[in-house]
Amino acid sequence: MFTNHKFIAFETIVIKEVRRFMRIWLQTLVPPAITIGLYFVIFGNLVGRRIGEMGGFDYMQFIVPGLIMMSVIQNSYSNVVSSFFSHKFQRSVEELLVAPVPNYIILAGFVVGGMARGLAVGAIVTIMALFFADLQVAHPLITVSVILMTSLVFSMAGFINAIFANSFDDISIIPTFVLTPLIYLGGVFYSIQLLPGFWQIVSGVNPIFYMVNAFRFGILGSSDVDVYWAFVILAIFAVVLYAGCIWCLRRSTGLRH
Amino acid sequence: MTTAIAIHNLRKTYANGFEALKGISMEVNEGDFFALLGPNGAGKSTTIGVISTLINKTGGDVVVFGRDVDTHVYQTKLDLGIVPQEVNFSQFEKVRDIVMTQAGYYGLTRKIAAERTEKYLRKLGLWDKRNERSRALSGGMKRRLMIARALVHEPRLLILDEPTAGVDIELRRSMWEFLTEINAQGTTIILTTHYLEEAEQLCRNIAIIDKGEIIEHTSMKKLLAELDSQTFILDSEAELSGEISFSRENVSARIIDSHSLEVTIGADIAINSLFSELSEKGINVSSLRNKTNRLEQLFLSRLNRNGRSDAAVQG
Known part of the structure; x- marks a missing residue:
């Protein structure tokens, strides 16, 4: 198989994935926009006015980067986990497995599809945020790098979840019981400085805390952590998850008998 | 090749x-x-x-x-x-x-x-x-x-x-x-x-x-050449009754109902001779069909030889 053939296979998977989430935009693009819009109105506007400043910024300005990051994480993850599991459930994954498509192309296609949805929702949320807060991007390169790497990492995490999932329940357990608590405790709504010493240490083991803060640094120019550590953590997660995905595909975990 | x-x-x-x-x-x-x-x-x-x-x-x-x-x-x-x-x-x-x-x-x-x-x-x-x-x-x-x-x-x-x-x-x-x-x-x-x-x-x-x-x-x-006999269902214009026997050894017949006859003939016997003999007995055949597909007969015999009963094969 020539390189061009591999690229066509990759492009085909990405187009199929984008077409899928665009076809069901009422389920994929609108609900996160409404949810995050409500956060802006309730927490940012109504409650936020009484809170005052957080980390040296208006409360609304403070929560915007975290809410954008939250939408990117949730949507990158859920796109890949639901799409790949649905391929398994309908057995249409067999179309890919019988074709001469290398494992890394399968992974790349689904991950880029997940990133496309994560970033599309992130863009919608960002546009909505402009109606509520005055946003300036302090460090554009860091902002873009962090959002891309975070989306990449959670798309791969969603892929692994889908590989091991045997039922629709299995694809909602991790987002509900792991992802959501980690995001909420990852400094989206508060600065770590508000926490007692012990809980600051506990927050330090939450990887999402670093991602949210690095993204906040990219937009506002201020963060609770050193951005360097955020990139190190993101890089480690990216490498480990990539290796895990390829290992599962090679072993055909959950795909072949 | x-x-x-x-x-x-x-x-x-x-x-x-x-x-x-x-x-x-x-x-x-x-x-x-x-x-x-x-x-x-x-x-x-x-x-x-x-x-x-x-x-x-x-x-x-x-x-x-x-x-x-x-x-x-x-x-x-x-x-x-x-x-x-x-x-x-x-x-x-x-x-x-x-x-x-x-x-x-x-x-x-x-x-x-x-x-x-x-x-x-x-x-x-x-x-x-x-x-x-x-x-x-x-x-x-x-x-x-x-x-x-x-x-x-x-x-x-x-x-x-x-x-x-x-x-x-x-x-x-x-x-x-x-x-x-x-x-x-x-x-x-x-x-x-x-x-x-x-x-x-x-x-x-x-x-x-x-x-x-x-x-x-x-x-x-x-595989089909290995068939040693075939079974046909013949439809008769006239009503059938009694026992029908043939002059050749490897031909047997059984009346299924008043107008249908099941005949099994050996692979070495021409089907024309069967019609001639039936005609002599006053039985005019209006239509004929295989009881089972030829391959089906062989398929079932191979599976039976391999220790399967017909019921198990069909189930």
Whole structure:
């Protein structure tokens, strides 16, 4: 198989994935926009006015980067986990497995599809945020790098979840019981400085805390952590998850008998 | 002659310990129309699964057009087209998109993919349905869609796992014509089916698999030549009664009802002589049909020889 053939296979998977989430935009693009819009109105506007400043910024300005990051994480993850599991459930994954498509192309296609949805929702949320807060991007390169790497990492995490999932329940357990608590405790709504010493240490083991803060640094120019550590953590997660995905595909975990 | 596929000592034991394939070996030549027959659970779909890499084998080799599927993954996959037994495309996608996407997986450019998609959807009578969601198709249409999808990269070897199951007779015959046409154009075809009439009409060579073992691997002609007797049902114009006997030893008859007679004749006896003798007895035959398909008779006898009862075979 020539390189061009591999690229066509990759492009085909990405187009199929984008077409899928665009076809069901009422389920994929609108609900996160409404949810995050409500956060802006309730927490940012109504409650936020009484809170005052957080980390040296208006409360609304403070929560915007975290809410954008939250939408990117949730949507990158859920796109890949639901799409790949649905391929398994309908057995249409067999179309890919019988074709001469290398494992890394399968992974790349689904991950880029997940990133496309994560970033599309992130863009919608960002546009909505402009109606509520005055946003300036302090460090554009860091902002873009962090959002891309975070989306990449959670798309791969969603892929692994889908590989091991045997039922629709299995694809909602991790987002509900792991992802959501980690995001909420990852400094989206508060600065770590508000926490007692012990809980600051506990927050330090939450990887999402670093991602949210690095993204906040990219937009506002201020963060609770050193951005360097955020990139190190993101890089480690990216490498480990990539290796895990390829290992599962090679072993055909959950795909072949 | 080139060997399209050679299977040597193929074994598969599932995680639950069930031994689905016990070291089967068989060869299919390029250009052949080959039948792989066997009762339910015999190992046909497992064999196809292993060939298509959807099932991991426990041991043995599969060589497609001279290349081992383990070491020449990409080329062997390009040479293979698979039509599975169960529907395995997305129920939410449009017919045309399903075939176009599969073409993309095989690295075909959009232009070629679009041309081939139109070609095969037209040939299989699905072009009018191209913009419909696949879940709206009938069972027969879904099977034809899977054939179009398997052909879009124009494989040299097409494997069909019960492609006509549940398809009405008219559609089945049009699928036979289509498969005969692509076989005549050079595509090697391996077919599994429960319709033995289908295998007898279409296939030149045959293997019968049972309990994970190949119990027969020969040409269709040779196999059919082994029939030592045939049973016919004759419809009589006049009412039948009493016992009917014949002058020859290897002819026997039994009255089924007042106008139908079941006659079993040896392979060495010309059917004309049977009519002559019946005529002498005042029985005029208005119509005649085989009691069972010839291949079915042989198929059942092979399975019985392999320790199966008829009920188990049919069940």
